[in-house]
Amino acid sequence: MISEPELFDGDEPYNDARTIPEQRTEAPVPVEPGVSDDGVRRRPWLWALGGAIAASAVWAGGIYLHDEPTPVPDTGDWRASRNLCADAKLNALTTELGTPPSAPSPLTRVHPDQHRASCFLAFEGDESKGRFPATVSLTYTLHKKIDPGPEFEAELTPMLSADETPDTLRRVERLGDKAFVTVKGGEELAIHVLDGQAVLGMTVQMDLYAKTGARPPTNLSGIKASMIADTKALMVELQS
Secondary structure (H helix, E strand, O other): OOOOOOOEEOOEEOOOOOOOOOOOOOOOOOOOOOEOOOOOEOOHHHHHHHHHHHHHHHHHHHHHHHOOOOOOOOOOOOOOOOOHHHHOOOHHHHHHHOOOOOOOEEEEEEOOOEEEEEEEEEEOOEHHHOEOOEEEEEEEEEEOOOOOOOOHHHHOOOOOOOOOOOOEEEEOOOOOOEEEEEEEOOOEEEEEEEEOOEEEEEEEEEOOOOOOOOOOOOOOHHHHHHHHHHHHHHHHHHOO
């Protein structure tokens, strides 16, 4: 009886069991702080700087998003003027200067931030009554977004050359929040009024070049009083 042949490989018998390689587990290599995986050294302060910048950007964005809108000023009872010449009756000045022409020149500009209106009138004078020709200009500005108060007086100071003399600026009491009158020689008077969000101006200029026998007034106190009275009446009209 023949037994199963025994297979030999050289001097050692053949073993049918396959050898499985041993699995090796390697511990992670510690990375030095400030060194990337490719071995390049990083500067730690760059990371800190980047974080600070990012935090500042987020903080600034939060301030912007949560910042309250600028409050809109209260214009009170002041209204827009579609025709400032019609709103200004000028009864007192008419007594001083004579009847104005029948075709005055009004201008207006309407804007969400500011309303402006103006009027130009020419008084022809009356030689028989000693009334000298003059022109009257009116301005009205209603500020809807900014407060005109802080710069009101500064706006009345014109830019002058070295040889020019500034106009005389005098305070007018009991007229609006603040009011001034400027006198330029003996030929021009101007009143400037600040009241809340409104700024009004009235200028009377004597026409010294008019061909008339009437003489220009040497005392402007009567014209000044008439300007103040008509300015008060115009302010009441623009708040009705």
